[in-house]
Amino acid sequence: xxxxxxxxxxxxxxxxxxxxxxxxxxxxxxxxxxxxxxxxxxxxxxxxxxxxxxxxxxxxxxxxxxxxxxxxxxxxxxxxxxxxxxxxxxxxxxxxxxxxxxxxxxxxxxxxxxxxxxxxxxxxxxxxxxxxxxxxxxxxxxxxxxxxxxxxxxxxxxxxxxx
Amino acid sequence: xxxxxxxxxxxxxxxxxxxxxxxxxxxxxxxxxxxxxxxxxxxxxxxxxxxxxxxxxxxxxxxxxxxxxxxxxxxxxxxxxxxxxxxxxxxxxxxxxxxxxxxxxxxxxxxxxxxxxxxxxxxxxxxxxxxxxxxxxxxxxxxxxxxxxxxxxxxxxxxxxxxxxxxxxxxxxxxxxxxxxxxxxxxxxxxxxxxxxxxxxxxxxxxxxxxxxxxxxxxxxxxxxxxxxxxxxxxxxxxxxxxxxxxxxxxxxxxxxxxxxxxxxxxxxxxxxxxxxxxxxxxxxxxxxxxxxxxxxxxxxxxxxxxxxxxxxxxxxxxxxxxxxxxxxxxxxxxxxxxxxxxxxxxxxxxxxxxxxxxxxxxxxxxxxxxxxxxxxxxxxxxxxxxxxxxxxxxxxxxxxxxxxxxxxxxxxxxxxxxxxxxxxxxxxxxxxxxxxxxxxxxxxxxxxxxxxxxxxxxxxxxxxxxxxxxxxxxxxxxxxxxxxxxxxxxxxxxxxxxxxxxxxxxxxxxxxxxxxxxxxxxxxxxxxxxxxxxxxxxxxxxxxxxxxxxxxxxxxxxxxxxxxxxxxxxxxxxxxxxxxxxxxxxxxxxxxxxxxxxxxxxxxxxxxxxxxxxxxxxxxxxxxxxxxxxxxxxxxxxxxxxxxxxxxxxxxxxxxxxxxxxxxxxxxxxxxxxxxxxxxxxxxxxxxxxxxxxxxxxxxxxxxxxxxxxxxxxxxxxxxxxxxxxxxxxxxxxxxxxxxxxxxxxxxxxxxxxxxxxxxxxxxxxxxxxxxxxxxxxxxxxxxxxxxxxxxxxxxx
Numbered sequence: 010x011x012x013x014x015x016x017x018x019x020x021x022x023x024x025x026x027x028x029x030x031x032x033x034x035x036x037x038x039x040x041x042x043x044x045x046x047x048x049x050x051x052x053x054x055x056x057x058x059x060x061x062x063x064x065x066x067x068x069x070x071x072x073x074x075x076x077x078x079x080x081x082x083x084x085x086x087x088x089x090x091x092x093x094x095x096x097x098x099x100x101x102x103x104x105x106x107x108x109x110x111x112x113x114x115x116x117x118x119x120x121x122x123x124x125x126x127x128x129x130x131x132x133x134x135x136x137x138x139x140x141x142x143x144x145x146x147x148x149x150x151x152x153x154x155x156x157x158x159x160x161x162x163x164x165x166x167x168x169x170x171x172x
Numbered sequence: 173x174x175x176x177x178x179x180x181x182x183x184x185x186x187x188x189x190x191x192x193x194x195x196x197x198x199x200x201x202x203x204x205x206x207x208x209x210x211x212x213x214x215x216x217x218x219x220x221x222x223x224x225x226x227x228x229x230x231x232x233x234x235x236x237x238x239x240x241x242x243x244x245x246x247x248x249x250x251x252x253x254x255x256x257x258x259x260x261x262x263x264x265x266x267x268x269x270x271x272x273x274x275x276x277x278x279x280x281x282x283x284x285x286x287x288x289x290x291x292x293x294x295x296x297x298x299x300x301x302x303x304x305x306x307x308x309x310x311x312x313x314x315x316x317x318x319x320x321x322x323x324x325x326x327x328x329x330x331x332x333x334x335x336x337x338x339x340x341x342x343x344x345x346x347x348x349x350x351x352x353x354x355x356x357x358x359x360x361x362x363x364x365x366x367x368x369x370x371x372x373x374x375x376x377x378x379x380x381x382x383x384x385x386x387x388x389x390x391x392x393x394x395x396x397x398x399x400x401x402x403x404x405x406x407x408x409x410x411x412x413x414x415x416x417x418x419x420x421x422x423x424x425x426x427x428x429x430x431x432x433x434x435x436x437x438x439x440x441x442x443x444x445x446x447x448x449x450x451x452x453x454x455x456x457x458x459x460x461x462x463x464x465x466x467x468x469x470x471x472x473x474x475x476x477x478x479x480x481x482x483x484x485x486x487x488x489x490x491x492x493x494x495x496x497x498x499x500x501x502x503x504x505x506x507x508x509x510x511x512x513x514x515x516x517x518x519x520x521x522x523x524x525x526x527x528x529x530x531x532x533x534x535x536x537x538x539x540x541x542x543x544x545x546x547x548x549x550x551x552x553x554x555x556x557x558x559x560x561x562x563x564x565x566x567x568x569x570x571x572x573x574x575x576x577x578x579x580x581x582x583x584x585x586x587x588x589x590x591x592x593x594x595x596x597x598x599x600x601x602x603x604x605x606x607x608x609x610x611x612x613x614x615x616x617x618x619x620x621x622x623x624x625x626x627x628x629x630x631x632x633x634x635x636x637x638x639x640x641x642x643x644x645x646x647x648x649x650x651x652x653x654x655x656x657x658x659x660x661x662x663x664x665x666x667x668x669x670x671x672x673x674x675x676x677x678x679x680x681x682x683x684x685x686x687x688x689x690x691x692x693x694x695x696x697x698x699x700x701x702x703x704x705x706x707x708x709x710x711x712x713x714x715x716x717x718x719x720x721x722x723x724x725x726x727x728x729x730x731x732x733x734x735x736x737x738x739x740x741x742x743x744x745x746x747x748x749x750x751x752x753x754x755x756x757x758x759x760x761x762x763x764x765x766x767x768x769x770x771x772x773x774x775x776x777x778x779x780x781x782x783x784x785x786x787x788x789x790x791x792x793x794x795x796x797x798x799x800x801x802x803x804x805x806x807x808x809x810x811x812x813x814x815x816x817x818x819x820x821x822x823x824x825x826x827x828x829x830x831x832x833x834x835x836x837x838x839x840x841x842x843x844x845x846x847x848x849x850x851x852x853x854x855x856x857x858x859x860x861x862x863x864x865x866x867x868x869x870x871x872x873x874x875x876x877x878x879x880x881x882x883x884x885x886x887x888x889x890x891x892x893x894x895x896x897x898x899x900x901x902x903x904x905x906x907x908x909x910x911x912x913x914x915x916x917x918x919x920x921x922x923x924x925x926x927x928x929x930x931x932x933x934x935x936x937x938x939x940x941x942x943x944x945x946x947x948x949x950x951x952x953x954x955x956x957x958x959x960x961x962x963x964x965x966x967x968x969x970x
Contacts, residue, residue, distance in 0.1 A: 029296070043205035044198020048384045048435070050468040054891035057384060085198035094196055102192035105856040108864065109687025110195030111384040111435030117196065132904070139899035143891065145384045145436050146687050148867030149899040151860055 222884025385435020398425025407724030566934025638943025646927030665733025682722025836962030869932025
């Protein structure tokens with residue numbers, strides 16, 4: 010067992026964890042943050058477990074909880090602002106970018122990082138940015154549309170054209 | 173969200189879904205998110221061999237590990253749990269149903285079969301302990317090839333059955349052997365005189381629709397309430413009956429809850445699985461909650477495997493392009509078959525029934541044999557059963573067109589069933605719609621002469637473009653007429669609609685969706701009928717304790733059967749509401765004299781006579797005095813809907829590809845569709861269903877493949893080896909509509925989406941073959957990959 014200090018969604022936690030505990034299990038089983046999902050055999054292919062580590066998208070099934078010691082983690086539960094769901098989350102609903110919703114938290118975490126680095130992406134860039142996330146329901150068409158719409162709204166918001 | 177001015181317009185509105193807020197904020201509640209106090213974790217020990225005798229199981233080391241609570245093996249079940257088959261999970265189809273228990277007894281019959289289950293306080297400990305359960309095996313010859321499995325000298329998977337032929341059938345016109353022989357002879361006669369005959373062997377690989385959320389079950393037992401089981405399931409009411417029958421727990425002591433949020437089903441969550449039984453048994457025996465969450469590795473070894481089939485298909489046609497007769501001999505690789513409800517062969521059965529598709533054959537002769545092998549049982553996957561037969565037929569039709577030197581699109585149009593209703597040569601009933609309208613709408617999206625000109629220009633530049641078409645008749649719900657014989661279950665839809673004194677509406681349904689948006693579409697239907705808002709409607713599904721019986725979220729039942737039951741229940745309630753309102757207003761009027769709109773009920777004879785919906789509802793529920801004679805208070809109604817005959821929907825696909833003739837690489841340039849989905853409740857949701865289904869079809873056709881090696885080892889049990897399409901692998905998709913409202917449902921809706929992937933592999937491979945017409949390449953096998961295209965080209969070039 011090892012004691013770690015991790016900031017998750019702005020709250021600092023000091024927890025004693027087995028060294029072998031995966032970060033995704035720490036988030037789900039210890040902190041009850043069940044929005045982060047497991048869709049593959051901890052092989053990092055499905056992307057449903059994607060969270061932010063110090064602002065960067067990572068797959069929480071590919072990390073141990075002890076590796077997050079001293080770092081800041083954001084999960085999908087921490088993605089909404091004080092005013093409720095943010096532009097990316099709203100765009101996924103408005104564009105019908107989700108069906109069963111199981112892959113959605115990981116996609117939102119990956120795409121929020123992606124949009125921070127690519128504020129005006131082409132559809133091809135969006136598709137390429139999504140290769141680390143599997144979705145079985147949507148055929149990706151509405152996901153691409155949602156990311157495009159979110160990018161537009163975030164750009165317009167940032168330039169003050171439209172809040 | 174588009175602005176909806178009139179509440180009647182909720183039907184057809186592109187409404188953002190009610191489900192979305194919780195799902196985009198991490199507040200969904202899937203099975204693995206449910207935790208009970210004192211809950212134990214289960215891990216299955218699974219067979220390492222495809223076929224072997226179990227000579228010993230040593231659990232002592234595992235049992236001694238701290239935190240391990242119990243270990244069960246097959247011996248624990250042999251005398252305490254009834255084996256399957258049991259009537260509730262056994263179709264009314266004559267077959268050799270294997271006998272089996274939750275865990276393997278004496279023999280393992282596929283790689284991945286559950287042999288033991290470890291129950292521990294911690295899931296990591298349970299996994300450690302499962303590694304320390306030592307099973308001794310004596311290997312047996314592996315039955316791997318379905319045709320060899322049917323040979324008289326083949327080793328047997330289920331020795332007691334005396335044969336590996338689990339199921340065989342013929343759909344050869346007529347009920348008696350004499351009638352069938354006469355039809356077969358008539359078909360042969362057509363082939364003898366036909367101008368053109370195509371006869372090919374088509375192979376479809378083992379693949380299916382793997383949902384992103386694997387299976388899982390959480391069972392809780394107490395002596396007064398009995399068993400409560402949360403199961404990832406499309407059919408909670410069937411699971412409940414099966415658990416009751418097999419564990420011999422009185423039915424009133426079994427409640428099954430399908431979590432409100434399920435990470436996709438696509439058929440994979442429709443069977444009754446042996447793991448559910450094992451976990452329920454463990455929870456009862458230990459009097460502790462026990463949960464099993466399937467790993468992806470287990471999932472890919474056990475479920476989501478379908479399609480695996482060889483079809484020897486023949487088509488006879490006349491020189492003027494008339495399709496005359498179809499003959500098919502199918503052999504399905506059934507796998508082990510130990511899966512409740514479906515047994516591996518129910519899917520190929522329906523696939524054979526659906527073979528003739530939308531064309532007017534004079535006669536057909538279709539038969540099927542299903543062979544048990546040492547592989548996981550076929551489990552249902554969207555496009556239930558007919559992915560391989562539809563691929564074969566749509567491919568063969570292009571081959572007929574090539575022989576006739578005719579445009580494949582034109583050959584199809586000439587042979588589409590010109591008017592409905594129609595009964596196919598295999599006896600499938602097509603109730604309504606307009607195939608030609610759908611087809612012509614597709615062709616209006618694609619300028620075929622312009623494409624041919626562009627194709628010719630491109631060829632001169634050494635670029636090879638191709639266009640491919642296919643179409644598909646799909647079931648819109650499954651009528652009792654088909655579902656009772658096929659699965660021993662009713663097809664009707666059922667819904668309870670309950671109003672509360674605040675004018676809110678609660679809908680209860682016994683099916684169990686997994687992402688199709690039932691909460692939203694149902695709310696739109698209710699809102700449009702009552703003239704209220706979708707936000708005033710709450711939809712509950714999947715809990716057998718609160719919902720009327722439903723056969724499950726299968727076969728596109730929601731848009732056909734469930735919402736029709738909802739509409740019927742709403743109509744009954746509107747009748748009662750207006751009877752009492754007319755009495756209160758002291759007018760002679762009934763429901764047709766009132767409009768329900770924008771939260772009001774308005775008397776059409778005098779618009780001044782109107783009342784808020786909420787006020788009238790509250791009056792009937794809370795103040796049931798001064799009522800009309802024979803009337804009582806309260807507003808709740810359960811309605812059942814069943815169409816007299818099966819219903820269908822219809823679609824057509826066009827695919828344009830470019831093929832690199834040096835490497836065999838191909839890329840999809842355009843995918844455009846035409847759909848008859850009847851009256852649309854929410855276009856966003858229908859678009860999304862089509863996108864998803866088409867990409868599933870592409871992913872199945874190009875990437876996914878379950879591979880077993882010579883020893884029957886499953887080689888593709890992770891997503892590195894079982895590749896699903898990513899966003900970068902697939903094109904944008906254009907969905908267009910040419911709908912005909914269904915005359916047999918109250919709202920004109922059709923259930924859609926289930927069968928939709930089936931026309932995809934035909935359209936795709938037809939496009940690739942069209943691009944390679946200079947070499948006459950004809951694809952007959954799936955998957956379709958650059959390597960196989962390159963190989964075909966090499967053969968064709970000599």
